[in-house]
Amino acid sequence: MREQHSPVPNIFLAPSMPDTDPSRTPTINDVAREAKVGKTSVSRYLNGEFDSLSDALRLRIQHAIRKLGFRPNQMARGLKRGRTRMIGMVVADIGNPYSVEVMRGVEAACQKQGFMLMVCNSDNQLELEKRYLNLLVNYRVEGLVVNPIGLPEEDLAAIGNTGLPMVIIDRRADRLQCDMVGLDNTQAATLAAQHLIAQGFHAIHFLTEPIGQISSRSEREQAIHQVVKKAGKQYLAITSEVDIADAAALQLALQAALHSKKRSAILAGNGRMLLNAALGLQGLGAHWPDDVGLLGFDDPNWAALAGSGITGIRQPTFDIGHAALEFLVQRIDGANTPPRFLAFPGELKIRGSTAALKSVT
Structure with missing residues (x-):
């Protein structure tokens, strides 16, 4: 007898379908497939090269992008x-x-x-x-x-x-x-120091965060000392470098200004230092300008509302x-x-x- 063989089944490959996994980020290839256009056409659309695309082609690409929720990778496109x-x-x-x-x-x-x-x-x-x-x-x-x-x-x-x-x-x-x-730190600090001297303050206590290599702080300090030096020997400039988080050091600097034999003003080096100085003076029961003058760089919005208002150097930030x-x-x-x-x-x-x-x- 002849050996019987089972018929070999025909094998058909199903056409590839777009990945519809909602967790997967759609790609430019998905857009091209959905719009039935080439990848180059999609790239031209994304680059704004609309003159090279017909109106119908642009609408198909636009519809595909919206349907798929496609978002171009701007970083990758930019690097390319x-x-x-x-x-x-x-x-x-x-x-x-x-x-x-x-x-x-x-x-x-x-x-x-x-x-x-x-x-x-x-x-x-x-x-x-x-x-x-x-x-x-x-x-x-x-x-x-x-x-x-x-x-x-x-x-x-x-x-x-x-x-x-x-x-x-x-x-x-x-x-x-x-x-x-x-x-212009030299101009601004000079303006502040000259104002304090004109108002009758004989000692300027420059209250600043550590100067280190920060040029803006050193320029302000130098300008203040220069103005005081020109004003005469009866005037005094003192620099206190204080870490913004060091409450004890701040209090010592404030007390030095309050207990000075000369009429003193505190010149705060920035807005944060000004706020801490104002709160510190309040805590010590001091009032400006009777007990001490107060002036600060940056001129924050709240400065006009504090007591009689705090004089400031406004920067065009x-x-x-x-x-x-x-x-x-x-x-x-x-x-x-x-x-x-x-x-x-x-x-x-x-x-x-x-x-x-x-x-x-």
Whole structure:
């Protein structure tokens, strides 16, 4: 007998179907398949090259994108084109109103110029600042805006040596080949010290966070001492460097001003120091300007509401941030002029805390 064989079944391969797993992120290939077009056409649509596509083709691609919920990977597309349209920003202390206002200026300019802003807060920690700078470089941002705590110039120079455009805010670094934007600290501190002397204060107690390598603090200190020196030997300038978290050291500095034999004024180096000084004076039962004068840099909004109002040096912080980003975009676009330094003048806002003593009749 002949051996019987079972018939061999015909095997048909089912046509491949789009992956409908809702947890999977749709790709450009999925869009092309859904729209029944080539991947090149989808790429042209995503790049805004509409002139090369018919109206019908554009509508099909648009419908497919909406149906699938497709979102292009802007980072990957940017890297492929050599542009990410991303700006990195490192701020020293995001809790400081100064930093917030500068950041608002940078962000407004980014929106105007078509860039996205990535912000990192170093929280006044040098190691964290260094880590964030390296991280942003690795993320391929097109430029950096940095308000450094006191990072050594060689570390910032290492970033500059990568060819990445960078603008420094509120710091001077003579060895860095980059643009810098900030307050004219010499002008602003001179304005504040001259006002205090004109109001009859004979001792100026400059209350600042540790100066270290932070140029803005040292420039303010030097200007105050210079004004006092020119005023004559009967005037006195004292610098107290106080960690913002050291309540005991702050109290000692406040008491030194209150117990001075000369009529004294406290000049706070920034908005946070001004707030701590005002609260500390309240805790000691002191009143301005009768017991001590009070003036602060940054001129926060609450200063006008505290007692008779606190005199301040107002900085154009929004404009500083906006100008920094405009400088940066010029560098990104290829500007090769020598490094620029743009210094904005401070504005004195006079209130009751520095009023002259009433004459006794």
